[in-house]
Amino acid sequence: MTLWWIGNALLLLVVLPVVVYLLNGVLSAARSIVPSVERIGAAANAGSKDLDAVPLLLTTQEQVRQTVEVVAGYGGSLDVIVDDAS
Amino acid sequence: MPAAGVVTIVAVVLIVLALVYYLVSTIVALRKITAGLDDAIAGVGEIIEKSAPVGDVVRDINRNLDAGVDLLEGLLVKKAGLVDAMGLIEGLYPGAAANGLRNFPDSTTVRPPRIAEVYTKGTLTLARLGREAPIAAASPNGPVLRNVEGGSLDARSLYPETRQTRPARLARSPVIGTGAPVQYQPSEQRGGTTPGEAEIREKGPWAETAAEGVVPAELGGSDAPREMLADDPQLGSPVLGQTTGSDEPATESGVDPSAGDEADATSDQGPEPLEGAEPDLKDAAAGPRKVDADSADTDNGSNT
Numbered sequence: 001m002t003l004w005w006i007g008n009a010l011l012l013l014v015v016l017p018v019v020v021y022l023l024n025g026v027l028s029a030a031r032s033i034v035p036s037v038e039r040i041g042a043a044a045n046a047g048s049k050d051l052d053a054v055p056l057l058l059t060t061q062e063q064v065r066q067t068v069e070v071v072a073g074y075g076g077s078l079d080v081i082v083d084d085a086s
Numbered sequence: 087m088p089a090a091g092v093v094t095i096v097a098v099v100l101i102v103l104a105l106v107y108y109l110v111s112t113i114v115a116l117r118k119i120t121a122g123l124d125d126a127i128a129g130v131g132e133i134i135e136k137s138a139p140v141g142d143v144v145r146d147i148n149r150n151l152d153a154g155v156d157l158l159e160g161l162l163v164k165k166a167g168l169v170d171a172m173g174l175i176e177g178l179y180p181g182a183a184a185n186g187l188r189n190f191p192d193s194t195t196v197r198p199p200r201i202a203e204v205y206t207k208g209t210l211t212l213a214r215l216g217r218e219a220p221i222a223a224a225s226p227n228g229p230v231l232r233n234v235e236g237g238s239l240d241a242r243s244l245y246p247e248t249r250q251t252r253p254a255r256l257a258r259s260p261v262i263g264t265g266a267p268v269q270y271q272p273s274e275q276r277g278g279t280t281p282g283e284a285e286i287r288e289k290g291p292w293a294e295t296a297a298e299g300v301v302p303a304e305l306g307g308s309d310a311p312r313e314m315l316a317d318d319p320q321l322g323s324p325v326l327g328q329t330t331g332s333d334e335p336a337t338e339s340g341v342d343p344s345a346g347d348e349a350d351a352t353s354d355q356g357p358e359p360l361e362g363a364e365p366d367l368k369d370a371a372a373g374p375r376k377v378d379a380d381s382a383d384t385d386n387g388s389n390t
Contacts, residue, residue: 001088004088004090004091005090005093006342007094007219008090008093008094011094011097011098011101012097012100014099014243015097016097016100016101016177017102019101019104019105020104020108023104023105023107023108023109023112023249024108024160026108026112027108027111027112027115030112030115030116030119030162031111031115032120033115033119033120034115034122035119037122037126038125040122040126040235041122041124041125041129043126044125044126044127044128044129044130044132044133045125045128045129045132046129046131047130047133048129048133048136049127051132051133051137052136054136054137054139054140057140057144058143059141059145060143060147061147061150062141062149064147064150065146065150065167067150067154068150068151068153068154068157071154071157071158072153072154072157074160074236075157075161077162078161078165079164079165080262082165083129083165084164084165085163085164085165085166085167085170085231085302086273
């Protein structure tokens with residue numbers, strides 16, 4: 001009987017607090033992850049919206065190509081009308 | 087049931103309740119995490135999808151820009167030379183010359199001339215374009231060089247300094263004739279320059295005679311006293327003309343003694359006839375003139 005009481009005491013004074021402490025740590029860690037994950041999701045959505053302007057790169061690409069063509073024509077003309085340095 | 091058994095049951099129930107509470111709370115938190123990660127993954131997926139063509143587009147843009155840079159660098163160095171090119175770049179963007187040109191590694195070692203301190207922007211190019219350059223073409227008053235009233239010394243100063251800005255400081259072309267400010271007596275000089283002492287020593291005594299003139303005045307030269315001349319001297323000084331007494335050419339360009347170096351009439355039988363052109367043979371069938379034939383006969387007779 002005495003051992004039974006000792007077992008009860010250990011169960012209530014040692015096992016239960018340890019279980020509560022460990023589970024509380026797991027719960028705290030899980031809850032701390034939630035805000036971080038929410039911020040990651042918000043950042044990903046914001047990044048996705050920022051990339052909505054990516055199709056404009058096609059316009060930039062075409063304009064750069066036209067600009068270089070104009071520069072080539074201008075440079076070719078200068079090559080004809082301006083004497084070389086040597 | 088003994089009291090110890092009741093206590094045991096209570097302790098186990100408490101432990102189970104604690105497990106249930108914390109595990110359920112953990113499950114709820116993990117579900118939130120899962121939902122958040124799903125949102126994040128969706129956003130990342132969109133990012134990947136939208137940025138997929140960026141690489142090819144940017145590479146194409148860079149390729150075109152590289153071609154443009156190569157073109158402009160090559161053209162600049164070709165037209166201005168590496169040193170002047172670095173000077174122009176330094177003038178437009180101070181400090182940029184230190185970075186050099188991408189396709190010209192030697193450009194980093196060039197000490198750029200201070201072109202911008204000498205020329206204003208575009209002046210060098212316009213000067214190289216020549217006098218027909220459309221200077222001030224965009225001016226409301228029209229191009230300067232084609233506008234007589236708008237033309238100014240400023241525009242002319244773009245070109246190599248000769249006499250457009252400081253004509254007063256330059257010697258004027260020699261004036262010859264009776265109106266010349268400096269008159270030389272004909273006996274002193276008939277042609278060429280008056281030989282100096284060094285030239286007399288080099289050429290001999292006859293040059294000293296030339297220094298006194300072909301016909302000295304005391305022997306009745308054209309500048310002799312009037313009483314020593316004939317009644318009607320036909321060749322007076324105004325008719326004979328006068329020299330300037332200077333070696334300086336009368337024109338800006340002077341006389342080019344090498345102008346006849348390219349004459350090929352005597353060495354190459356004249357110019358090449360045009361293809362298909364008929365030769366001029368109108369005198370080929372004519373016999374020799376009588377005087378020429380007589381002269382030839384006389385020469386033959388004297389030789390024989």
